[in-house]
Amino acid sequence: MDKSQPSDGPVVAIESIGSGSKIEDFGPDMVQSGDVIEEIRISGSPPVKAPFKGGKAALQKILHAAFKRGDTSVVVTIRRGPMGPETERKELQACLVLQGKKNYILRSVYDPNHVVGFADRTESECLELQGSRSTRLVSELTKAHVQDGFATYPWEKKMNSKTFPNYNHPVGSSFLSILVLPKALDSTSSRYNTIEETMGQAHSWLLSSRKSGVPIAFVNIQTEALLTKISGETASATVNCINDLSNITNLSLYGFEDYHGVDLGVVKAVRLWYRATGGEVPIEIKLNHHDTRLGFAVSRTDEGFVYISSVEEDNKEDEAPSTRCGLRDLYKQAKSASQFLVISRIAHEKVLPWMVCSNGSIRCYDTISLSQKLSLHRKALLPFSIHVLLWDMNVNGGVDGMRTDSVPATSAEEPAESVPEPPSNELEEEVGSMERESIGDVSFRFEDVVLPSSWV
Template sequence: MMEQQEDGRRKREMAAATAGEAQVVVLECVAGSSKAEEWGGGGGVVQEGDVVEAVRVGRGGSGAAVLEAPFKGGRAALHKAMHAAFKRGDTSVEVRVRGGSELQACILPHSGGGSGSGSAAGGGGKKQYVLRSLHDPNYVLGFVDRLESECLLLQGTRSTRVASALSRAQLQDGYVAYPWEKKMRDSLRMPNSSSYLSMLVLPKALDLNSCRYESFEDTLARANAWLYSSQVSGIPIEFMNVQSEALLTKISGETASATVNSGSLSDLSNVTNATLYGFEDYHGVDIGVVKAARLWYSSIAEEMLLEIPLEEGDTRLGFAISRTEEGFIFISSVVDNDKEYEAPSTRSGLRDLFNQAREASKLLVISRVSNEKVLPWMISSSGAIRCFDTISLSQKLSLHRLAVRPIQLHLLMWEKPSGPVERIIRSPKLPPQSEIPQVPWNLIESIEPRVDVEEDYVGDLSFRLDDPSVGSSWV
């Protein structure tokens, strides 16, 4: 296409030479501006298609050159002068066009492509130069050889030039620096830790070798059952979203032959509800894809930070922790008979929170300890729930007491805080008592050994059972 245009231009030049029409050097727009005067000709601004009458290259020193039309050699002569000025570091240029308008600009090299000798960006393999306006750095022009009759085509009308520039305009992208450390420290409720909560549910395996799995619908049903059971147990969480999540694994033998397909369109419909499918990579290795379900949930009223201050002489923290069947750790008991010497749980307001939570038929669930999440995070293909152990957590809390270092607990809330800690949890407006689902204490998992009440506070770690069906770790 470009070659055809160049041939047509050369033919017009030959015809013009025969008719006596002279060639002139005109300005050609390389990069347009968004300012209105660049398109409308206001304010004495030079325009694309203006005929060049004089060019001053340099600031006026010994190397400065003043070239006037007609230019011997045309555009090539002007480029030679600009090349010499650019090499000596004198890039100042003044251009006067027909009609009296002037352009003050600087010389800069241009790497744009072009195939014709008459193009401002062309010229074979030689270094090319353009002019950047000092009035508007976005306005870039170049010199080009044209016939006077062609100048009108370059100039055109304002509407056609703007429409042409609009069709050629392209949006540019790039990278910007971002202060991640500062944002993660200052903008998050828990510095450097997200508030997104999720549970990964793997498909149930149908054999010991995990070669066959239940359908994806079964996986979604298990995720739904876990969420609903958690809510019934008194966990203050609500559903946000659920999505499929692909996990790569290596397969072989019968599993590979049964799952790796040819990739035809007819096989795509079978993948929709399948939890294991495969493909063969470039090296001939069979890769399996296990489709799990990622359940996203959140606290009904976000998380609240409760700090438990410790003092020298504290012999116990004054509360016990247990774990539900769904894997959540919660405060199961708090001491009440500490009038002579207040336990840390009383000083911090934890006892009042616990009592008000029980009145609201909710569990006081611990979501983080020292900003580390202690929530369940995965349901395996065997059905077991990956969660944290209450014994090891009790030991860590006891070590805080021995080191006299304050404990930071984050609790899942169901009402937004509205006052001091002791009044943070207020009983919500609930339906009649007969319609309220009571906390199913029989769902609480007990893994700690049963001990006598008299041994509650023996050693650094002790245990107590308030209810025959509840196992609690006292600290």
């Protein structure tokens, strides 16, 4: 006879009771119904080993005698599975508890909810119980699902700059991007450049910005689907293209028909994500009653970035806010590094270019309205802050978009309009005018000229 095959003789087995009767309550490391008792050790007494002559009744007598002596500490050794070299054995450390007149049960010392008793069974019955328990556990596992829910979150508190001292712009995020629409190839906007060509546009914009002195670095690029309505030749040429997915991988415009029979088009634009190479830093400008100017001028690059193009030199008798807040020194550092001192926010409102239209014009902010807003701050004596893009992480302690200390920012007041200084480099020699237009969604477009510096 194979020794690994158990005889079908009587044994005393564990019987889970109370809260422990649910198979999902306890893991496989705890003793459960069907586990065969091999040995019981009561306090310091010698161990009592199976087989137990008389079964459960004989075991209850042993426990009763121990309880009367005051010995209630019990260690039970069980085995699980058929007899053999790979038989699994576990121990239960428990307290002896009287239930009824002479019926004793065991309560785990590690988990009071784990309560077990004893039962007379055969080897085959125990193996069947153990097998069914595994089957039931697998069944329960297949039916178990992780439930979702909702967690309240204190957004206002978390986004407060006082909570995160280095988070300098709680109103706007530090994620910078520009959306590049595919260039239209005809006046009816029925044909557009491919995705590859639009990505080339975005790449060219980034390289041109960096070459001109805008301190930004590439982060990521992605396509972005924009829904529009199409009709006529455009619809007939693009609707149902979606039936052949291989044809739309590189298309910038494709269409489909909704359940109302309306022809809808999807324009695939490109979003370019970038960051300031040295991070963003706030400069607080406080105002005095005698301030008649801010002391700096703003211009705009061909790529749509607004930057500080000039600052007022020292005037000991009437120091400008740009000097008091440290902006003049920062401007000189940028100039010596051949970088633009780009303004990214005014009073936490972004003033960066945000879109390239299908006709090639760049949506951005004009310096005239920006200068007017700054002058209104000065006249109203309302302090404000501007954020600038740094070109070096070591400049004024800036570290990758986060500030460990603030720029020298004492009080500064807005200066009144003053006569621009003579241009000091080629960029400042470019003088021109801005012509406003109302072409589609374009607020203005760039001509072959650039704006002069706008002093505030």
